[in-house]
Amino acid sequence: MVAGISETSAPDSRIGFDETSASTLATTGTDEFPYLRYTVKFTPGTDAATMSWRGRSVNRNDIAMHVWDAVAQTWGTPVAAATPVTPGGVVELSAKVTGSERFESGTAAVLVIDSPRIDEGFETRNAVPDEQFANPESYDFALQHITDTQYISRDDPEVYESMTQWTVDNAEKYKVAYSMHTGDLVQSHIRPGRPEDAARKEFEVASESMKILEDAGIPHGVLPGNHDNLWNAAGRMIPGEHEKNHALYNEFFGPQRYQDRPYWGDSFTDEDNSAHYDLIDIAGAKFLMLYLGYNPPDKVMRWAEGVLDDHPDHNTVIGTHYYLNEFGDKPNMGFSDIHASSGAQIWNRLVKPYDSVFMVLSGHIDGQATVIDHNVGRDGRTVTQLLSDYQYFEVEGERRTGFQRMLQFDIDAGKLAVTTHSPTLGSFHPERFDPQNRYEAGSGEFVVDFTLPADLPRRVSAEG
Numbered sequence: 022m023v024a025g026i027s028e029t030s031a032p033d034s035r036i037g038f039d040e041t042s043a044s045t046l047a048t049t050g051t052d053e054f055p056y057l058r059y060t061v062k063f064t065p066g067t068d069a070a071t072m073s074w075r076g077r078s079v080n081r082n083d084i085a086m087h088v089w090d091a092v093a094q095t096w097g098t099p100v101a102a103a104t105p106v107t108p109g110g111v112v113e114l115s116a117k118v119t120g121s122e123r124f125e126s127g128t129a130a131v132l133v134i135d136s137p138r139i140d141e142g143f144e145t146r147n148a149v150p151d152e153q154f155a156n157p158e159s160y161d162f163a164l165q166h167i168t169d170t171q172y173i174s175r176d177d178p179e180v181y182e183s184m185t186q187w188t189v190d191n192a193e194k195y196k197v198a199y200s201m202h203t204g205d206l207v208q209s210h211i212r213p214g215r216p217e218d219a220a221r222k223e224f225e226v227a228s229e230s231m232k233i234l235e236d237a238g239i240p241h242g243v244l245p246g247n248h249d250n251l252w253n254a255a256g257r258m259i260p261g262e263h264e265k266n267h268a269l270y271n272e273f274f275g276p277q278r279y280q281d282r283p284y285w286g287d288s289f290t291d292e293d294n295s296a297h298y299d300l301i302d303i304a305g306a307k308f309l310m311l312y313l314g315y316n317p318p319d320k321v322m323r324w325a326e327g328v329l330d331d332h333p334d335h336n337t338v339i340g341t342h343y344y345l346n347e348f349g350d351k352p353n354m355g356f357s358d359i360h361a362s363s364g365a366q367i368w369n370r371l372v373k374p375y376d377s378v379f380m381v382l383s384g385h386i387d388g389q390a391t392v393i394d395h396n397v398g399r400d401g402r403t404v405t406q407l408l409s410d411y412q413y414f415e416v417e418g419e420r421r422t423g424f425q426r427m428l429q430f431d432i433d434a435g436k437l438a439v440t441t442h443s444p445t446l447g448s449f450h451p452e453r454f455d456p457q458n459r460y461e462a463g464s465g466e467f468v469v470d471f472t473l474p475a476d477l478p479r480r481v482s483a484e485g
């Protein structure tokens with residue numbers, strides 16, 4: 022038996038490259054597949070046999086068995102493949118193999134490889150809206166996306182509470198590893214000169230609702246949208262203005278609130294949490310959750326570049342307030358006076374050049390947009406970008422639908438099932454509450470591609 026690594030899910034030639042006689046192997050590269058290759062002896066003339074293998078992969082990774090076809094000179098399609106029932110659990114493969122082309126001179130060459138998901142059931146089952154979350158046994162972990170809670174902070178605190186309480190109540194069942202809020206926690210802090218009382222009251226509501234996640238130990242983070250700071254203040258180039266504009270946000274959601282959490286990374290400055298990041302291991306892979314406020318100024322963009330430079334081995338989700346518009350464009354904005362950053366600039370400076378960034382979540386624009394960019398950057402990776410903001414959706418004329426999203430990741434399949442749900446309405450149908458009637462039935466339940474670009478764990482190890 023030898024061990025090797027293949028760049029493809031079945032090597033092009035019978036003998037791969039970099040093979041060693043190791044008994045187990047794991048690799049952490051992008052799109053690389055570790056394998057064990059066996060030469061099995063048979064009585065000359067044998068042209069049929071049952072071949073069995075027992076061992077483990079990692080997480081819920083499929084393992085596939087191929088037998089070399091000496092005539093066609095190919096490993097061909099797998100003769101057997103299986104998914105572990107529990108993460109990292111035992112996989113047993115067995116296949117009856119026939120044909121003299123598989124038994125060259127009394128030997129068969131057998132390849133057992135940690136391949137990508139072969140069964141497409143996760144995608145087919147979840148692509149059809151069914152008013153349900155994906156079956157937790159069929160995915161590795163989930164991320165919760167919540168955003169633009171501004172009107173419920175102002176008018177309907179119980180709706181906000183129902184959202185974070187739902188996450189707490191269901192985190193274990195649905196494998197919610199992390200929850201990200203992409204801004205506009207509150208409504209009434211948008212312009213200077215307005216009385217601070219209203220904003221303070223809303224921040225208190227938002228704070229109490231987020232505390233529900235905090236008290237339950239659910240890893241999570243928030244960022245300031247344009248309603249959470251004095252974005253429209255004059256003189257934004259004045260030193261200290263950025264900090265002044267974020268003072269109330271930082272009073273409630275500053276670094277002091279989060280810095281003792283085990284997943285805490287760092288913030289823009291010791292006092293300013295308007296941009297910050299978390300580091301967390303999920304399903305054996307490292308993740309960086311990078312937060313940028315509304316229209317981040319150049320100094321924040323440079324800070325974010327530094328964070329990405331320092332963590333190339335972390336699969337990165339960028340959360341920011343305004344990135345996609347409702348048509349799926351990444352707009353350029355006219356905020357040159359503050360050297361601030363539009364969606365296009367975030368894409369050009371933080372997403373495209375950094376191979377570790379695989380997802381961007383955003384809000385601000387009322388509605389939904391899904392943009393999957395393929396063949397991005399040096400490694401030709403996939404970048405999944407989701408806008409989901411239901412702030413203007415209405416129940417009986419009031420903006421209190423309380424929809425949020427759960428993103429359910431099947432790592433080995435490279436597929437992500439999105440489910441949009443309102444705990445307070447018990448509804449999976451945001452489109453029914455859109456006063457503009459822009460979306461079709463089931464528009465909040467779908468499947469998209471993703472890839473984890475960094476530190477993707479794959480492994481094959483045999484057991485007797």
Ligand SMILES: [Zn+2]
Nearest residue numbers: 205246247385
């Ligand atoms: Zn906004």
